[in-house]
Amino acid sequence: MSISAPISGPPPARQAVPVAQRALAPDLARGFMLLLIAVAHAHMYLSGHPTGFRSYTLDGGVLDRLVAGVQILLVDGRALPMFAALFGYGLVQLANRQLASGRSWTQVRGVLRRRSLWLLAFGFCHALLLFFGDILGAYGLVGLIFIGFIRRSDRALMWAAGIGVVLHVVVVALLGVLTVTAGKSDTPAAMADPVEAAVMRIIGWSGMTPTYFLVSVVPALMLGFWAARRRMLEEPGAHRATLARIAGVGTAISVIGGVPLTLIDTQIWTPSYAISVPAYAVHSASGIAGGLGYAALVGLVVAGWEGGRRRPGAVVRGLVACGQWSLTCYLLQSVVFVAIFTPYLGGLGPRLGDAAASGIAVLTWLGTVVLAALLSRAGGRGPAETALRRLTYRRGG
Template sequence: MPTAPPAPVQGATPVTHRALAPDLARGLMLLLIALAHAHMYLGGHPVGFRGYALDGGALDRLVAGIQILLVDGRALPMFAALFGYGLVQLANRQLAAGRTWPQVSKVLRRRSLWLLAFGFCHALLLFFGDILGAYGLVGLIFVGLVQRADRTVLRAAVAGLVAHVAVMAAFGLLTVSGPKGDTPAAMADPIEATVTRLIGWMGMTPTYFAASVVPAFLFGIWAARRRLLEDPVTHRGLLSRVAVVGTGLSIVGGVPLTLIDTQVWAPGDLTAVSAYALHSLTGIAGGLAYAAVVGLVAARARADRPGTVVRALAACGQWSLTCYLLQSVIFVAVFTPYFGGLSTRVGDAAASGIAALTWLATVVLAALLAPGGRRGPAEVLLRRLTYGRR
């Protein structure tokens, strides 16, 4: 069962009462999300397993290599772990407020269902690589594990890892054997792009994205029961081990695909698919390691008087849903042929630069508006749909 928090709170936690580390992790994670997504708006180039151009210049290949090694397949598991962590926090508050588990389960399912709806709208209007739908779907299916024993959760996580490898291997085989076409973001016809986005989202959400989310989501549930990010000082030793081991596994497992997608190494298809699956599997360790690193940073920061940068990043984390959606709005405005038109005019390096600036803009926006307890508009809407008007 989840460990109840010290003070009962019904509904969403007031912004001023939130723990620092989870929000700090979400704020930093959004930079990785932006970097991982921006190049997916480019078109007109042959691409490798992770969607980076194979005919880019030296700087483009360097940026692609760094991101494949350190960002791609690492940001999504980090986000998934934080999602599982947050789901337990939400359940704890409801239980501490006197609700029964069936009542809490209903709230969690309602929130997950609305996340799925958010994901559909996100894909319909903006981005085929939406991940909100996968979180909503996973929350709907696995919400019962929030109150199951640790052993059951960890067994499910191991099963999820096996399924993850199988799904990634299947997608790797499709990559080496299937036709290569432009991403929806690079299509000149907005109607065609919309239809393609929805088809891709409906196909990838219950398969590729769900398989990527489940293992880290379950490990996040396990971590939340121990309050690893809410009390990082007490758990500094465990967080340090996760950070070191997870980062090491992530880098070692990411090297083969990095060499392949930057065209330093050209193995056979079977080896390439194996490298792709290994990259994705070890990326789960990397995502958990990144969350642990942020916990260690939070352990060193003064919770009562964090610095300006820490406060700004935490504010971005408090507005994580709004900032995530804003990234897509800006990318559509900048890259798509029927708006900014940069999708076929810039390379991976420039796209990553735009991604970093976009993330920085959302950090500044959240830092300016979040103080005083103001929530992001997407957070307000999700909260209203989940809890009603109270």
């Protein structure tokens, strides 16, 4: 499917769509996704405990085990694919707007590549200063490598997604083998020397971005392209049946595929490595379906509101604002976690368990929702979004 004109027909616009005119569902999905990101990341700043496959502590109390179990089943490995699908969806939206303004594909590709390069740079800085598990670099990398797939046929997208799933399973299985054979060392979050921690974050990021994160992102990215061609989240009412199937099947696959590792990492079940490593791979692969299912669920919710002519309340408007500021809010989460957990600042990493870390994550996310809601009232964008846009278009356009 060659794209010399917009895929679907958004309003012609050379510049970004004004905040007030943005579709509700994509931003609402991003706002909700940031909650999942927060609780999936916070426990990774803990230290001084033995951990399982998903880095939850194995020596926590009952509440810690309960929280870890819920998150392994419903959050871990599900937030990242949801993020990737929404990222892919947004790339197609951006390409459509540029093409509708009269630009050629060559010009549009240049814009998308510059944006991807700057995302890679943002990811490098994020990893250097804050978080070894940065995902922005992977999005920048896939944008550079796979941007041409925006013009490819649906069949090509499905093949790429399928191959991506296979590669994902292989890479995750290898990581699982390393986990049980080589064991785990403390993450950079446990290091008392901030310079040493920064060096180790960059080393880890440089290895994980082109391997684990890259193959983790590709399948959902391709399916995000596919969904954006059909404007599924911009016009959810017209795709109710498809969204319901994706939500139902995706969530079911995610939950069923997540059960074995949930039992293993909460020490309810202690099978041999021959079972636990495949369980780890199945958990991760099924999470791709879960991330897509969650995004579809948000689309269904919005379709219901539109059908009933219901106006979003203050809570929904706050979530939407957070989604519009998703890059800023994502980075703010890391700032808060570093300030609270690392030994050279707050120092709470060795003292807290999974439940407390997740509680801090929820409060942090709520804080970003409130902040975005208050500061976006004038219709402005977040500082990180503004910086990325200015850097992308600084050569005209």
